[in-house]
Amino acid sequence: MRYNNHVNRKTNQSHNPILLTVEDLHVYFSIREGWLSRQRATVKAVNGVNLSLQQGDVFGLVGESGCGKTTLGRAIVGLSPVSHGQILLKGRSIVGLTGQDAHERARQVQLIFQDPYSSLHPRKTVCDLVGVGLKLHGLANGYEIDEQVLAMLKRVGFNIDHLYRYAHEFSGGQRQRISLARALILRPKLLILDEPTSALDVSVQAQILNLLKEIRQEFNLTFLFISHDLGVIRYMSNRIGVMYLGHLVETGATSDVFEHPQHPYTQVLLSSLPSIDPDTPSNRTLLEGDPPTPIDPPPGCPFAQRCPGVKPICREQAPELIHHGNSPDHFTACHFPHVD
Amino acid sequence: MNTETQIDKRLARNQRWKARQRYFKDSYTLWRRNHLMVVGTTIIILLLLIALSAPLLATHNPLDQILSDRLLPPTWEHFFGTDSLGRDIFSRVVHGARVTLTIALLVALISTPVGLIIGVLAGYFGGAVDEILMRLSDVFLAFPKLILAIAFAAALGPGVENAIIAIAVANWPSYARLARAETLAVRDNDYIQVIRSMGASNLRIMVGHITPMCLSSIIVRLSLDMGTIILTAAGLGFLGLGAQPPTPEWGLMVSDGRLYLVDQWWVSTLPGFAILIVVMGFNLMGDGIRDILDPHQRQS
Amino acid sequence: MLLKDTPVTTDKLLSVQDLRVHFHTLRGIVHALEGVSFHLNRQETLGLAGETGCGKSVTARSVLRLIDPPGRIVSGRIIFEDRDILTLDDTAVRAIRGGEISMIMQEPKMSLNPVIRVGDQVAEALLIHDTSLNRSSARTQAEEMLTQMGIPEAHRTSRRYPHELSGGMAQRIMIAMMLVTRPKLLIADEPTSALDVTIQAQILALMDKLVQDIRTSVLMITHDLGVMAETCDRVAVMYAGNIVEMGAVRSVLKDPQHPYTQGLLKTVPDKANPDHPLYAIKGNVPSLLQPQNHCRFSDRCEYAMARCSREIPPVYQMTDDHEAACFLHDGQSISSGGKQVDLMNP
Known part of the structure; x- marks a missing residue:
């Protein structure tokens, strides 16, 4: 069974309604190759990704830098250009929106950025930073803004002392809380982290992760949680997707993927994680070389160049994301998945 | 509920006030640390005070010609001596501060907004908009500022107002360049992306979020340019293209005295000194402003 | 003392x-x-x-x-x-x-000089501390070090500039540079x-x-x-x-x-x-x-x-x-x- 069909079938019957569907998404950027040359190359940052998030899901997206996970997240909020494919929020397309529609999407989907230092404007007070959404969408005026901002700040652990401070007066963890307050004040449905x-x-990470879990319950949110940290992903999400070179190579319930990884890349990824237990024997698989660049990738399986168990067919034909194994939700894009 | 927000309001006002106080206190500490900046600001404040109270400070009417008192050396009667028409140079320098400051401020008020708008537009939109606006500014940047100002002043005709316009026209491209560079650096920052993803319009992003980031470097550049502006104004005055006699403009005064430079040195030298000190004051201040406006300075 | x-x-x-x-x-x-x-x-x-x-x-x-x-x-x-x-x-x-004592920093790309070939940077580290060495033998030693680091095609890689390398490769160069002086x-x-x-x-x-x-x-x-x-x-x-x-x-x-x-x-x-x-x-x-x-x-x-x-x-x-x-x-x-x-x- 292919993943798409699976998603479509699920819409009809399953327990929680589908909130977000990404269908065959491609995000390409064209870059100039070398200086002087007018020749352009195509970076296939996201190269045909399908995924769906049910309401209340925490979908963890893992992968190494350059695998396209950040681009995918940005495409959903309209910050990356979609070359091909569809993104549906509650069944309605949110690709290429402008004007009022883009405004409406902004109220439903919010993005939290990685770098707490560059995501807050250095010349604005916390009140301005957090209240900007209210102002933009005309949801409050004057002191109402300050009051609503304060209420939200209190929820993420600040008090009135912090309301008029500038971003440089805060630590990284505090800044991330401010970003969170800024996103939450619009009461979105989907938060991309x-x-x-x-x-x-x-220690700060633990505080933020706990806060995120609480807030997800309280505001009835759905998370798309992007991270390279497998420990964090395992703790936070109920379903995960593993990305490699613009492709989703494995997806399924978190426990299934962690305990029975089927894709060789997922297996390598899991074995690479250093353990804090000195007694755990390190039986890690070392990969050869660096991840290839997503600039004009070769045909076939994206992982073929580094895969320890590569076969001739892998270099010719790209595997499809299909169901393997016992768990109904576990999908892998590999010709020779490890199924036990 | 009502009383709660009431208390909040008062507390909030208090907090906002405190935050502002903290900001100013930090600024003051940064200012105090930079000794040259203290000297620079003192000079500029003195210049402002002198310009404001010129009629009180002046010992004579700057326009009164007493031909019997021509070219007197500095004495207690005439602090800076008198010029070729018997006018008191001290009084003229004091009144000249007004003219000089007016020219400098008006040039700043005209050229920086123009430069800022053009630079931010070019940097934010890029592509064809960028090409057109920047090629336009390249045309202006191809000529030395003084030559350009002379050309415009000559075309517009002599006079203080025209000199101001001419200098402003010669100056805006450098601010446009600077604003464009800053915009390019800021544009792709996450905080701009955040505001975009929240649905803000281009205008709002440019005015509310990018311009404040460009302002500090523009202000620094402007204060460093103040010297050049004053010198250009003086140069135009010297060439007879700027302020017209008998206006007490410093450049004009230097020009008037050039015939007597050997025997009556004070006629040119003392107004020249005034230019020197003020230019130095602005330059010293400009360097320090950069440090104060940089948010990173406040972290440590 | x-x-x-x-x-x-x-x-x-x-x-x-x-x-x-x-x-x-x-x-x-x-x-x-x-x-x-x-x-x-x-x-x-x-x-x-x-x-x-x-x-x-x-x-x-x-x-x-x-x-x-x-x-x-x-x-x-x-x-x-x-x-x-x-x-x-x-x-x-x-x-x-x-x-x-050598020190390896967190950001390999920021610790390498962007306008000098990486092989020369490794050789430079040798030359600073061993004045008897000449430039060409320092280069040879640098290349040997890169081979030892498991860098493929050490000779060609040593002729590259830092921006042409991936983060992992840049960190290898950095480590080579720091360990080449033993x-x-x-x-x-x-x-x-x-x-x-x-x-x-x-x-x-x-x-x-x-x-x-x-x-x-x-x-x-x-x-x-x-x-x-x-x-x-x-x-x-x-x-x-x-x-x-x-x-x-x-x-x-x-x-x-x-x-x-x-x-x-x-x-x-x-x-x-x-x-x-x-x-x-x-x-x-x-x-x-x-x-x-x-x-x-x-x-x-x-x-x-x-x-x-x-x-x-x-x-x-x-x-x-x-x-x-x-x-x-x-x-x-x-x-x-x-x-x-x-x-x-x-």
Whole structure:
């Protein structure tokens, strides 16, 4: 069974309604190759991704830098150009929106950025930063803004002392809370979190992750949680997708993917994670070389160049994301998946 | 509920005030740390005070010609001596501060907004808009500022107003360049992306979020340029294209005295000194402003 | 300079004693290091763990005397072999930097000069410390080093510029540059934090091999406890300018004795149960503007006692190689720390 059909079938019967569907999404950028040359190359940052999020899901998107996970997140909020494919929010397309429609999407989908230092305008007070959404969408005026901002700030752990401070007076973790308040004040349905804790220390990370879990319950949110940190992903999400070179190579329930990884890349990824337990034997598979660039990638399986179990067919034919194994939700794009 | 927000309001006002106080206190500390900046600002404040209270400070009427008192050296009666028409140079320098400041401020008020708007537009939209606006500014940048100002002043005819316009026309392209560079650096920052993803319009992003980031470098550049503006104004005055006699303009005064430079040095030298000190004051201040406006300075 | 007279027979390579570093800032004096003492044996890897601002990087930079104003090393001793780095003259310190002690930074691309070919940068490192070498033989040695690093086509890669390389490759070049002089001590400041996990695994394996080959000691600075568990022999956990716990890696990670270390290990989400909130250390890192006069962790500590907010806890010795600065261990013998190292017998 292919993933698309699976998604479509699910819409009809399953428990929670589908909130977001990404269908065959391609995001290409063209870049100039070399200076002087007018020749352009195509970066296929996202190269045919399908996924669907049910209401209340925390969908973890893992992968290494350059795999397209950030671009995917940005495409959903309209910051990356969609070359081909569809993004549906509650069944309505949100690709290429402008004007009032873009405004409406902004109220439903919000993005939290990775770098807490560059995501807050350095010349604005917290009140201005968090209240900007209210102002933009005409939801409040004058002191109402300050009051609503304060209420939201209190929810993420600040008080009135912090209301008129500038961003430079805050630490990384505090800044991430401010970003969160800024996103939440519009009461979105879907929050895209792009590596929200990777710039933070572990003890601060724990506070933020807990806060995110609480807030998800409280505001009835759906998360698309993008991270390279497998530990964080495992803790936060109920379903995950593994990306490699613009492709979704494996997706399924978190426990299935972590306990029975089927794709060789997922297996390598899981074995690469250093364990804090000195007694855990490290039986890691070392990959040869660096990830290839997404500039004009070769045909066939994206992982073929580095795969330890590569076969001739892998270099010719790209595998489709199809169902393998026992769990109904577990899909892998591999010709020779590891199924036990 | 009602009383709660009432208290909030008062508290909020209090907090806002405190935040502002903290900001100014930090600015003051940064200012105090930079000794040259203190000197620069002192000079500029003195210049402002002198310009404001010129009629009180002046010992004579700057326009009164007493031909019997021509070319007197500095004495207690005439602090800076008198010029070839017997006018008191001290009084003329003091009144000249007004003229000089007016020219400098008006040039700043005309050229920076023009440069800022053009630069931000070019940087934000890029592509054809960028090409057209920047090629236009290249045409202006191809000539030395003084030559350009002379050409425009000559075309517009002599006079203070025309000199101001001429200098402003010669100056805006450098601000446009600067604003464009800053915009390019800021445009792709996450905080601009955030506001875009929230549905803000281009105009709003440019005015509310990009322009404030360009302002600090423009202000720094402007204060460093103030010297050149004053010198250009003086140069135009010297060539007879700027302020017209008998206006007490510093450049004009230097020009008037050039015939007597050997025997009556004070006629040119003392107004020249005034130019020197003011230009230095602006330059010293400009360097320091950069440090104060940089948010990163406040982190440490 | 006490050590000049006594023959050096210990296997200690580096001994840092009561190091204090202050930074003069807009808000006052930041007491970044408040008496840090530790030692590093030959051919040992010591990990410095801790969160942003705890002083681990400042400690590392102090070892090379790379503290720039507004920072200042106020007091302490840094004994490298038999020399106190803090009292050496500048020429002697420069000879040590890059020659006997090398440092790898977090961002490989930012640590390489963008306009010089990477092979030449590695060769340059050799030339600085060995004036007898000529340029072409330095280049050859550099290429050999790159081959040893497992860099494919070393000759061609050495002709490339940093921007043409991936992050992992750039970090290999950086490591080659730092190890080509066969330093006695390698300081690695978060060497893999900017890299992906699969690349991190490659780099760590490579570093491990090279460190064995060259027999160098490593001071490994990282916030990643997993990396620490895999690479270090001993670890020191830092908090707010102090080393709060130090010992063999297994003993510290398996049986942490300081509440901060315990908390830190519990906050790692890797093995946590997703149905429960993560353990989080309450509160925030304290301001370092006040000189230390009590346990700086006391405000956040679950076990805080009255004396914790009044006195600075001494370092208690739990076992031969495990010590912690916490009053919970009052009654144990108080460690001599590094302070009397010069009196110790071999």
